[in-house]
Amino acid sequence: MSTPEHVEGRTFDVPPPQPPGVPRASVELSLAPHAAPHDEDAAEQEAGEIGPTGRVLRFTADPEPVARHGPAKILAICNQKGGVGKTTSTINLGASLAEYGRKVLLVDFDPQGALSVGLGIHPHQLDQTIYNVIMERAVGVQDVIMETGVEDMHLLPSNIDLSAAEIQLVSEVGREHTLVRTLRPVIDDYDYVLVDCQPSLGLLTVNALAAADGVLIPLECEFFSLRGVALLIDTIEKVRERLNPKLEITGIVATMYDPRTLHSREVMARVVEAFGDIVFDTVINRTVRFPETTVAGEPITKWAPRSAGAKAYRALAREVIAR
Ligand SMILES: Nc1ncnc2c1ncn2[C@@H]1O[C@H](COP(=O)(O)OP(=O)(O)OP(=O)(O)O)[C@@H](O)[C@H]1O
Ligand SMILES: [Mg+2]
16 A cells, blocks of 8 residues: 655655665556547648758658568667667567568567567566577577567567577577577568667677668767767668678668757758768657657557657658658
8 A cells, every 4th residue: 555645735645664675666657548639639740841850841652552561671769878779669660561561570689678568568478489489499580580560570589588688699600690590480461570779889789780781870960969969870781891791881871850959950960961861851759659669669650649749750661662
């Protein structure tokens, strides 16, 4: 039972004190299972207008349906800076690609398991994850892939076990090509495989880059974000030279953009100046809707389908398909 506590006339529910040595149950957040009622029908940006990147928006038509699926294009969603929107972009880009009729596999390649959590899965309760596929010959990738709440979007989940793989792989032959070997049996079943990387440039991320056709870099519209990108691009170039000649930078997507602040607009201008055409026209605004979707355990395209955030990720999906 919780006891109310009074602070300056307001009442808060305070959990009772725990006896020493008893671990506290993890706090479960929950929201109503339905999309929030105040679904804003935000104005979509029209082709021909000047977009937030300062360039004229190009028109990206709705993609043609595909007649048959596969082989998949593998995209690593990568930035060694933490909290820039890698996982959010993986989930919502994946769901948008699935809405356009593409078959999508999301690979949780971060031992934190945030991608799995964001899809409503409790990764610590799973018997088998990507770790088992990587480390145990007897476990096939098909045995571990799960369905999600989005049709045609599947998940290869991970949990904290994956952090052990990073250490165990160091002494393996061909350690950088572990992920590509893992994905090979299912590559023909999907149109896109999106790999959500951890915030580091360690062996797991190098595996993702060695497996990928392209890298998608989410970049938070914040001054310090620019600092790490040179190192990331340097790493991508090394992987291209030494491990994976087909690797390209698919694009940079600006995230957490706040059009009301001069700071966001200045950072955006610097990003476009530095990286030019690889910056997607689509920019993801900062909105509380994204943290809400994590709690809800579903993509924004389902949670708030008509919101500006859902429209932005659909626009990003159209650009990704067109590139
Ligand atoms: N456009 C956005 N506006 C507001 N909040 C956002 C936006 N995108 C993501 N977030 C929130 O910011 C936090 C970090 O996002 P996310 O987990 O996607 O980043 P990440 O790069 O995967 O982080 P990590 O490096 O820890 O893996 C989350 O709470 C997420 O809900
Ligand atoms: Mg993440």
